Amino acid sequence: MLTEKNPEVAPPAAAEKPPVLVVDDEFGPRESIAFTLSGEFAVETAERAKEALAKIKAKEFDAVVMDIRMPEMDGIRAVEELRKIDPEVSVIMLTGFGTLLTAQQAMTAGANQYLRKPPDIAELIDAVRKQSAATRLRRTHAKAASSALSMNEALKREMAQAEPQVWQGRASVELVHDLNNPLTVVIGYAALVADEAGVLAQRDPALAKKLIEYARVVEKAAEYCRHLSENWRTASKQLPQFDRVDLVAIAQEVRAVIFFGDAAIEFAGGGEAWVKGSKFELMRIFQNLFKNALEAGATRLVISAAARDGKVELTVADNGAGMDADRVKRAMHGGFTSKASGTGLGLSICRHLAGAHGATFTLESEAGKGTTVRLTFPTVPQG
Numbered sequence: 161m162l163t164e165k166n167p168e169v170a171p172p173a174a175a176e177k178p179p180v181l182v183v184d185d186e187f188g189p190r191e192s193i194a195f196t197l198s199g200e201f202a203v204e205t206a207e208r209a210k211e212a213l214a215k216i217k218a219k220e221f222d223a224v225v226m227d228i229r230m231p232e233m234d235g236i237r238a239v240e241e242l243r244k245i246d247p248e249v250s251v252i253m254l255t256g257f258g259t260l261l262t263a264q265q266a267m268t269a270g271a272n273q274y275l276r277k278p279p280d281i282a283e284l285i286d287a288v289r290k291q292s293a294a295t296r297l298r299r300t301h302a303k304a305a306s307s308a309l310s311m312n313e314a315l316k317r318e319m320a321q322a323e324p325q326v327w328q329g330r331a332s333v334e335l336v337h338d339l340n341n342p343l344t345v346v347i348g349y350a351a352l353v354a355d356e357a358g359v360l361a362q363r364d365p366a367l368a369k370k371l372i373e374y375a376r377v378v379e380k381a382a383e384y385c386r387h388l389s390e391n392w393r394t395a396s397k398q399l400p401q402f403d404r405v406d407l408v409a410i411a412q413e414v415r416a417v418i419f420f421g422d423a424a425i426e427f428a429g430g431g432e433a434w435v436k437g438s439k440f441e442l443m444r445i446f447q448n449l450f451k452n453a454l455e456a457g458a459t460r461l462v463i464s465a466a467a468r469d470g471k472v473e474l475t476v477a478d479n480g481a482g483m484d485a486d487r488v489k490r491a492m493h494g495g496f497t498s499k500a501s502g503t504g505l506g507l508s509i510c511r512h513l514a515g516a517h518g519a520t521f522t523l524e525s526e527a528g529k530g531t532t533v534r535l536t537f538p539t540v541p542q543g
Contacts, residue, residue, distance in 0.1 A: 209238035222292035250291030433465035456480035
């Protein structure tokens with residue numbers, strides 16, 4: 161039973177406590193859970209699902225701990241209604257009637273985690289802590305995405321009113337387009353690091369390692385943004401410096417830094433593909449190709465590389481919506497997009513940057529059958 165707070169877990173010293181809502185129609189378990197969490201979290205309680213929904217409408221919580229078995233409206237139905245109000249908040253379901261079917265129903269309804277009732281004290285605190293952090297990260301990303309969408313809409317209106325007629329104008333639009341993703345990463349990870357840093361002294365050493373990893377991702381994304389900005393500033397004065405680089409390693413870094421290691425992005429073979437080029441300009445190519453594929457509904461995106469006849473061919477094949485011949489032609493010319501928040505610049509940027517590297521860019525696509533992009537580079541000798 162939950163009768164005391166975990167003596168091994170100390171609350172944050174100065175950080176504001178994350179708000180948590182505990183929902184249970186039984187007074188004893190409800191107050192016991194609330195007391196257990198109160199050392200580290202700002203806890204509110206509700207004895208009915210309708211009361212909980214009213215509180216969630218009035219205030220944002222970082223986590224909701226909810227019993228499945230309640231009168232009037234059970235926890236599964238309550239989660240379905242809750243998701244209409246707040247899609248980001250983490251929900252931890254509790255039940256004394258723990259079966260696999262009940263767990264599956266709870267997760268399908270929108271719960272994030274499932275614990276048996278009464279839960280182990282340490283397990284409960286750890287679950288609420290992790291799910292609260294996940295909620296904050298999702299809220300940060302949602303706000304960043306909304307901001308990026310507003311920027312894109314404003315950009316599209318500007319383009320409609322006065323389409324850029326000179327190279328400088330087009331380059332500015334491309335820069336804003338390419339900065340959206342890495343800046344979103346910087347914002348998201350910076351917020352997470354800030355949240356976790358406030359409780360570093362009260363956590364185990366593993367957290368310090370996690371923070372270092374987050375900081376490195378932030379550093380890489382910021383370095384990428386810095387390059388894009390510097391490239392625009394000096395574009396009219398000098399060409400980017402080309403070095404011997406591995407295309408596969410660059411694509412893997414883009415997956416890790418820009419797309420949070422998305423499991424949908426796969427690598428076939430795992431070999432190397434050495435060419436002469438600018439690392440950050442090549443990152444822009446992969447960023448746009450991966451983003452286009454994922455936004456077209458792809459659930460699998462495979463990158464493969466092969467050396468043949470003195471050239472390196474890299475392919476990016478996805479199982480997304482694909483395009484018919486007319487859309488392929490319009491997309492390759494630039495300015496065409498089927499996405500509500502798109503600018504139609506992605507493939508045009510890829511073609512331009514591939515050409516600057518002496519590479520050919522071809523696109524094969526069929527509606528309903530996905531898209532394959534082939535980039536063929538001159539190879540460079542090892543050494």
